[in-house]
Every structure is written in structure tokens, then in C-alpha cells.
Amino acid sequence: MTTPSRSLPVHAPMHQFASADRHLLIGGLPLERLAARVGSTPFYAYDRTLLRSRVVELRAALPASIKLHFAMKANPMPALVGFMAGLVDGIDVASAGELKIALDTGANPHEISFAGPGKRDVELRQAVAAGVLINLESFREVAILANISAELALPARVAVRVNPDFELKGSGMKMGGGPKQFGVDAELVPELLSAIGKTCLQFEGFHLFAGSQNLKAESICEAQQKSYELALRLAAYAPSPVRFLNLGGGFGIPYFPGEQRLDLTTIGDNLAQLATRAAVEMPEAELVIELGRYLVGEAGIYVTQVVDRKVSRGQIYLVVDGGLNHHLSASGNFGQVIRKNYPVAIGNRMDCEQKESVSVVGPLCTPLDLLADKMDLSVAQPGDLVVIFQSGAYGASASPQRFLGHPEVIEVLV
Numbered sequence: 133m134t135t136p137s138r139s140l141p142v143h144a145p146m147h148q149f150a151s152a153d154r155h156l157l158i159g160g161l162p163l164e165r166l167a168a169r170v171g172s173t174p175f176y177a178y179d180r181t182l183l184r185s186r187v188v189e190l191r192a193a194l195p196a197s198i199k200l201h202f203a204m205k206a207n208p209m210p211a212l213v214g215f216m217a218g219l220v221d222g223i224d225v226a227s228a229g230e231l232k233i234a235l236d237t238g239a240n241p242h243e244i245s246f247a248g249p250g251k252r253d254v255e256l257r258q259a260v261a262a263g264v265l266i267n268l269e270s271f272r273e274v275a276i277l278a279n280i281s282a283e284l285a286l287p288a289r290v291a292v293r294v295n296p297d298f299e300l301k302g303s304g305m306k307m308g309g310g311p312k313q314f315g316v317d318a319e320l321v322p323e324l325l326s327a328i329g330k331t332c333l334q335f336e337g338f339h340l341f342a343g344s345q346n347l348k349a350e351s352i353c354e355a356q357q358k359s360y361e362l363a364l365r366l367a368a369y370a371p372s373p374v375r376f377l378n379l380g381g382g383f384g385i386p387y388f389p390g391e392q393r394l395d396l397t398t399i400g401d402n403l404a405q406l407a408t409r410a411a412v413e414m415p416e417a418e419l420v421i422e423l424g425r426y427l428v429g430e431a432g433i434y435v436t437q438v439v440d441r442k443v444s445r446g447q448i449y450l451v452v453d454g455g456l457n458h459h460l461s462a463s464g465n466f467g468q469v470i471r472k473n474y475p476v477a478i479g480n481r482m483d484c485e486q487k488e489s490v491s492v493v494g495p496l497c498t499p500l501d502l503l504a505d506k507m508d509l510s511v512a513q514p515g516d517l518v519v520i521f522q523s524g525a526y527g528a529s530a531s532p533q534r535f536l537g538h539p540e541v542i543e544v545l546v
């Protein structure tokens with residue numbers, strides 16, 4: 133009996149970047165020219181045109197009434213946040229540090245929201261003074277905000293972040309359902325709402341975030357539907373009508389072999405239905421989705437130069453000048469259970485016929501510093517530029533840059 137030949141899963145094509153004369157183009161610039169402009173490697177480069185076109189595609193797929201927020205923890209580079217602020221309807225921050233960057237962009241404070249467990253008293257005070265929406269994550273925050281509001285004579289604008297009674301199926305990181313440090317358990321929310329009603333806090337609505345990096349449109353739709361239903365049930369206990377309903381996001385991008393881009397049509401149709409219902413059931417509510425990775429991840433690359441080429445017992449190693457200290461996610465040490473390769477290319481030798489199986493390793497003294505494990509790449513030599521795609525989210529700011537004392541990574545917006 134013969135078994136049908138099954139081809140190995142491959143990476144989704146990185147067709148968002150063109151190439152010319154064997155050079156990858158970023159923001160229209162050939163990679164070596166960009167490297168010369170930056171002055172040294174390693175660096176992250178984010179492409180403005182791709183950032184903009186991603187937002188345009190999303191707007192085309194989603195109903196016009198849905199507000200699009202950028203969760204800036206995915207990429208807090210100030211120039212990028214400033215650029216995104218001009219494209220989206222709001223910015224979601226998760227610390228006073230991020231709040232400063234968001235305010236510095238000139239974004240309207242009314243369109244900034246602040247979520248996260250363990251907000252310190254001073255951070256809450258800064259947020260009230262700024263006039264941003266605070267997503268409450270505990271009873272403690274209600275008490276503290278009541279005091280701050282009285283002291284500043286400025287009622288805090290609040291929404292309740294709900295830890296739902298369901299999980300986002302198929303998401304890379306679950307951030308809702310079961311016991312969680314995020315939000316307030318759905319069953320305790322009526323009590324919290326009644327506590328809010330006894331203060332001067334200005335109640336605005338609900339925030340639900342079930343999880344991250346989901347590539348299954350059906351699971352995202354299901355989570356959004358359940359989030360909507362839950363918010364509708366909880367609205368009955370609210371001290372005032374719901375004006376803001378953040379249904380989360382969790383839209384994923386393809387990182388690993390076999391993964392495919394998300395189907396936006398299904399999600400758009402589902403949100404259109406919810407928007408129609410909301411117009412009747414919560415007429416004052418603005419529906420929001422908040423996305424991080426999906427907005428910026430595919431628009432960024434990490435570029436690192438080959439320092440050495442070594443052969444160890446038959447295995448070729450390209451040793452490059454940056455590693456997990458700059459790009460923890462690509463090394464597999466940020467949320468992956470089994471390490472898999474990101475899409476990688478030799479950016480100054482695109483489409484070369486001659487390929488070989490190599491491992492790309494960083495300069496750190498740990499075997500964890502692996503950026504590509506036995507991948508077929510164009511034959512490369514010291515001086516060549518290794519590119520890691522899908523690197524616009526959870527890169528520089530999510531990596532242990534001080535580990536082993538190498539230089540910090542540069543970030544450019546092109």
C-alpha cells in the first residue's frame with residue numbers, strides 16, 4: 133500500500149514585502165540602502181505603507197460603526213504610535229509609561245483607555261487627571277478612584293473589565309475565562325456595578341478581552357458574540373446606560389509553517405450583526421475592537437547581520453549580531469510551547485537558487501539563542517543581512533535587551 137505523499141507545511145508567503153535585484157524592499161528602500169541609512173545592525177524596521185494598508189483593509193471589512201483601537205503594548209515605539217494614532221479611533225494603554233506616549237501623540241484623551249492588573253495609585257491618579265477611560269480590574273480600584281476623583285474634583289471615567297465565563301478557543305494566549313488576574317469575574321460584576329453607583333465615578337461601559345493570537349475566524353466570532361451577550365446581561369445592573377463596549381480582539385497573524393492569514397469576511401459579517409443588535413439593545417453604546425499584533429505585526433522586520441559562519445559536525449551555523457536579547461519571540465521563548473521557526477530570509481539575497489540548511493543563532497552564550505533552526509535559506513556569508521518577518525509586534529519592547537550586555541536594538545519607521 134502506498135501512502136499519499138504529503139508535503140511539509142510551509143510558511144505563509146510574506147508577499148507584503150516586494151523585492152528588487154535580490155533585495156528586500158522596506159518602505160520602498162532596498163535593504164542594504166536602509167541598513168546604510170540606519171548605520172548599524174541589528175535593527176527593527178516598520179513600514180508605514182503597510183501599517184496604513186492594514187487599517188484600510190480592516191475598515192473595508194468591518195462595519196463603519198465599529199471603532200478600531202490600537203493596543204500599543206504590541207509596539208510602543210513613539211513614532212509608530214504617533215503614526216497609528218492618526219489612523220485608528222483610539223489607543224489602549226497598559227501602564228502610565230504607555231499613557232505618556234499615547235498622550236504625547238496628541239490623541240484625544242477621550243479615545244485613550246487604560247487597562248491592566250495592578251495599576252498603582254499614582255498611575256490611576258495620572259489617568260484621572262489625563263481624562264482617559266480607565267478599565268477597572270478590581271474592587272480596590274473603585275475605592276481608590278473615588279478618592280482621587282474627589283481630590284481632583286474630576287470624576288474618573290470608568291469601564292468594567294469583565295473576566296468572562298468562557299474562553300477564546302484556539303487562541304495562543306488565553307486572557308479570559310476561568311480564574312484570571314485580569315478583570316473582575318462576571319459573577320461579581322453586578323456587585324461591582326452597584327459599588328460604582330454609590331460613588332461619583334462616571335460609568336461608561338464594559339471591556340472584555342478573551343485572548344490573543346487567534347487564527348480561527350469562527351472562534352473569534354463566537355467570543356465576540358458571547359462577549360456581547362454577557363455585556364448585555366450585565367448592562368441591566370449598570371448605574372447608567374452603556375456608552376462603550378470593547379469586545380476585545382485577539383486577531384492573529386501567521387508566524388509558523390502551516391498557519392494562514394485570518395479570514396476577515398466572517399468577522400466583518402458577525403460584527404455587522406452585533407452592531408445591528410446593539411443599535412436597538414444598547415443604543416448609546418459605541419462598539420470597539422482593540423488590536424495590537426494584527427495591526428502592526430506584519431509591517432515589521434528584524435534585521436541582523438551575519439558575523440560568522442561555522443560548521444559544527446555537518447551543521448551550518450550563521451552567527452548573527454542580535455538574538456533573543458532583541459527578539460525573544462522569534463527564539464521561541466515568548467509564549468511558544470514547542471519552538472518553531474518564524475519566516476526568515478537572507479534579505480540581500482532574495483530568490484537565490486542556491487539554498488542550504490542553516491541554523492541562525494545570536495551572539496548570546498545560551499543555546500536558547502536560536503533564531504532559525506535548520507531552515508533552507510540562500511547561501512550566506514559574513515556581512516549578509518538576515519531578516520525575520522512578522523516582527524512588528526512584541527519585538528524590541530518584549531525582549532530582555534540587557535541580557536549579556538550587547539547594544540540595544542535600533543528601531544526605524546520607514
Ligand SMILES: *Cc1c(COP(=O)(O)O)cnc(C)c1O
Nearest residue numbers: 203206341344345382423424425
Ligand atoms: C495585549 C492586549 C491586547 C492586544 O493583543 P494582540 O494579540 O496584540 O492583538 C488587547 N487588549 C488587551 C487588554 C491586551 O492585554
